[in-house]
Amino acid sequence: MKINLNDNFRNLAQSYLFSEIGRRVREYQAANPDKSVVRLGIGDVTLPLPACVTAAMQTAAAELGDKKTFRGYPPEYGYDFLREAIRAHYASFGVSVAQEDIFVSDGAKSDCGNFTDVLGDNTVYMPDPVYPVYMDSNVMSGRTVVLLPSTPENGFLPMPDERCSTGVYYLCSPNNPTGAAYSAGQLKVWVDFAKASGSLILYDAAYEAFISDDSPRSIYAVEGANECAVEICSFSKTAGFTGTRCGYTVVPGTLMAGDVSLRALWARRQATKFNGVSYPVQRAAAAAYSPEGMAACMENIAYYKENARLIAALLDQKGIPYTGGKNSPYLWLACPGGMSSWDFFDYLLQSVQVVGTPGAGFGACGEGFFRLTSFGSREATAEAVRRLRGAL
Ligand code: PLP
Secondary structure, three states, rough: OOOOOHHHHHHHOOOOOHHHHHOOOOOOOHHHHOOOOEOOOOOOOOOOOOOOHHHHHHHHHHHHOOOOOOOOOOOOOOOHHHHHHHHHHOOOOOOOOOOEEEEEEEEEEHHHHHHHHOOOOOOEEEOOOHHHHHHHHHHHHHOOOOEEEOHHHOOOOOOOOOOOOEEEEEEEEOOOOOOOOOOOHHHHHHHHHHHHOOEEEEEEEOOOHOOOOOOOHHHHHHHHHHHHHHEEEHHHHHHHOOOOOOOEEOOOOOOOEEEEEEEHHHHHHHHHHHHHOHHHHHHHHHHHOOOHHHHHHHHHHHHHHHHHHHHHHHHHOOOOOEEEEEOOOOOEOOOHHHHHHHHHHHHHHHOOOOOOHHHHHHHHOOOOOEEEEEOOHHHHHHHHHHHHHOOO
16 A cells, blocks of 8 residues: 555553563463463453343333334434433532533543544643553643653642643543542632643543542532533442443533634534434433432442442552552552562562452553552452462
8 A cells, every 4th residue: 555644653662561461460370271260350340230121121122113203314413312421420518510611522542532533733731640541642642741640749639830731631540550539629729720821621520430539520619610611420430331332421511712612613513524423322321310319229239339448448548659549449559679660560469369450551650550440240359369378
């Protein structure tokens, strides 16, 4: 071929984190077939969907098989019944969002990556360590990225500092991978900074349902955020939709760059490149945000949080510093004895066959840290805790 390809792809760091974890675990298992490995590494849910969610999906699928109720293409921005359920979800924790500002999608990953389509040549800021999608989608589109270190000193919650000027800021709270969540006061500082500097905040709230203290569940809980922030959210971790696929992005009509409405651009982008989420999935998502569905989702989240509590209790007992667990399914711990994160990974795999995620895989500032997730079964988590007690 003689066509030119997107050269920016050459600038992507090798995405080897989960494949490298997989390779090391496979090699260990091949050499030690009698040992059982417990995995607390991947951020995928394990509990099944609530019954009212699968019932809604089945009813919707049956409607599609009946001439009288068949539907074709869904509206690009989501059915009104789901946009209304999302609006009501925000209202349930006291946040006012307009239905026409809500764009339903097939998940937060797509929206995080696709939003770069409507942005021009800006400096992009994001925390380090970071959810890799923010970084890679900006590298693919050739943008300059400035990393804001998330360290024990700032509680893994970077704030605007002297390096920050007008640009696009990715914030994720509760954070993947560190589990840390911004307080209302900290988010207010970010919103005030963004407004004063003319910046845009892209706020990822994928883990909002895990918040159990008074940290905001949405950036729109902060006054002025509707003049400077887009919020991306997902049914994946709230309702177990990692395989079902549904998310949403809120782009307030009040977000203007000069005389251009960001919402109008995002609407145009979605209408051009996206044909909507399937009807059964949107019905399932609306059922998840019904009172009955939300009660079932919160039961599942309570189950994961109990797993997190079991892991946290062990870390407390061993005096190992960590963040997360309380407002997040993730626990982010300092590798004991100053070990590197991959050495600690190997040590746990070899000594007690527990698999976690080395922090270095999320960015240079993740070196020396390790992520454990609470998304496993209770049995697997209890077994991992039992083994870790002997190894730490
Ligand atoms: N945002 C963050 C911070 C995540 O950790 C994840 C998934 O792990 C996503 C977005 C992706 O969510 P979705 O499954 O809706 O694509």
